[in-house]
Amino acid sequence: MKEEDVIIRTVIRLMIPFIQIFGLYVIFHGGSGPGGGFQGGVILAASMILYVMAFGVTEGRRKLTEKTNMIMRSTGVLIFSGIGLLAIIFGGKYLDYGAVPLPFVHDVVKVRELLIDGGVEVGIGITVMAVMVTIFLEFYPGGTSDD
Amino acid sequence: MLITVINVISAVFIIVGLFFIVVGTIGLLRLPDFYSRMHATGKCDTLGVGLTIIGLIIYNGFNFISVKLLFLVVFIFVANPVATHAIARAAYKVGLQPWRRQ
Numbered sequence: 289m290k291e292e293d294v295i296i297r298t299v300i301r302l303m304i305p306f307i308q309i310f311g312l313y314v315i316f317h318g319g320s321g322p323g324g325g326f327q328g329g330v331i332l333a334a335s336m337i338l339y340v341m342a343f344g345v346t347e348g349r350r351k352l353t354e355k356t357n358m359i360m361r362s363t364g365v366l367i368f369s370g371i372g373l374l375a376i377i378f379g380g381k382y383l384d385y386g387a388v389p390l391p392f393v394h395d396v397v398k399v400r401e402l403l404i405d406g407g408v409e410v411g412i413g414i415t416v417m418a419v420m421v422t423i424f425l426e427f428y429p430g431g432t433s434d435d
Numbered sequence: 436m437l438i439t440v441i442n443v444i445s446a447v448f449i450i451v452g453l454f455f456i457v458v459g460t461i462g463l464l465r466l467p468d469f470y471s472r473m474h475a476t477g478k479c480d481t482l483g484v485g486l487t488i489i490g491l492i493i494y495n496g497f498n499f500i501s502v503k504l505l506f507l508v509v510f511i512f513v514a515n516p517v518a519t520h521a522i523a524r525a526a527y528k529v530g531l532q533p534w535r536r537q
Contacts, residue, residue: 293524295517295520296521299514299517303513303514
């Protein structure tokens, strides 16, 4: 696919950092307000989809290769389940985040909030973003790795 | 007294914004073809939503929420014309002919 004209390319290049910062804000804001890993991941994926639509699929593949995408897809699940297993190691149940002893934080509710906001939601965000980009590229003309 | 002045200013902004939105909607409903409807909604919606949110910022005063609204205004002012441009350009490249009086 050919790339779009100069107005669209310039404005999209200008807007993508702000979209990504907003996605990170939504991810880290998940425990204490509207938002969360799924929504933030979709917003991050939207920035990547915008890039592919403006600059063409080969340029987009150069920014986020299939290999990196696969690694990100698995890393998110690894973070999510790894924090759950960490709770088992420290003597709680699976996904019982309050059981994990963090340094400087001793309140169980606060530990749970920190781990959900900073760990689990980040993992979900990474996985959702990578899977969304994968689905988009599979349906995009010339986007699959086969042709 | 100060509160009333701020209320009046923000009400003026919101009413002007709503006027632009109404004009854009009438254009969307009454104009004959795709390009002229795009012409009506693209500009009027940008200005209308922008002025409405600026009115809300003035009403809210200066705090974190109004900073978020300010970002929203800037984003709409940049993104909405570009989206209009992209849609109109896609229609032109597909080969949609502009309307002419028979």
